[in-house]
Amino acid sequence: MPDAYEWLSLIAVQQLERGxxxxxxAHGRTFAVYDTAAGITVSDARCPHAGANLCLGYFDGKSxxxxxxxxxxxxxxxAALAAPATRPLKMIExxxxxxxxxxxxxxxx
Numbered sequence: 130m131p132d133a134y135e136w137l138s139l140i141a142v143q144q145l146e147r148g149x150x151x152x153x154x155a156h157g158r159t160f161a162v163y164d165t166a167a168g169i170t171v172s173d174a175r176c177p178h179a180g181a182n183l184c185l186g187y188f189d190g191k192s193x194x195x196x197x198x199x200x201x202x203x204x205x206x207x208a209a210l211a212a213p214a215t216r217p218l219k220m221i222e223x224x225x226x227x228x229x230x231x232x233x234x235x236x237x238x
Contacts, residue, residue: 132236139171139223139230150193150204152184159184160221162230163204166190170205171232173219177209183218193218 137156145151151162152174159174161183174184181197188194193204200214207218222233 134233135236136224136226136231136233139232142169142225142228142230145169145230148190150184150186150188152182156234160232161193163188163193165204167205169223169225169230171221171223171230172202172204172207173221176200176202176214177216177218178214 139155140153145164148164153160153162161172161174163170174182176183176195178200179197181195183193186194186196192201194201198213201211202218203210207220209215209217224231
């Protein structure tokens with residue numbers, strides 16, 4: 130049975146905003162790529178509370194604050210850390226390979 134997921138290239142590491150959030154639109158979606166103190170992580174760019182673009186939020190190297198209502202999320206785990214955010218941020222499985230950030234997504238049917 131073939132794997133239901135595939136790894137897709139998202140952005141070259143050298144194109145990232147160092148120590149910050151980089152907005153990347155690819156594969157029909159918008160992603161937030163975080164250069165965290167613990168490494169590079171990727172999430173959906175939209176806040177699960179009200180849909181604001183998290184790439185415009187404040188980032189301290191560990192957490193991202195939503196620019197709309199100041200909900201706070203852990204940029205590594207996606208955990209909601211401060212109200213009004215109650216649902217976790219949708220994190221995307223990612224890895225760095227050959228100096229490129231890659232994401233794991235479902236294969237089209």
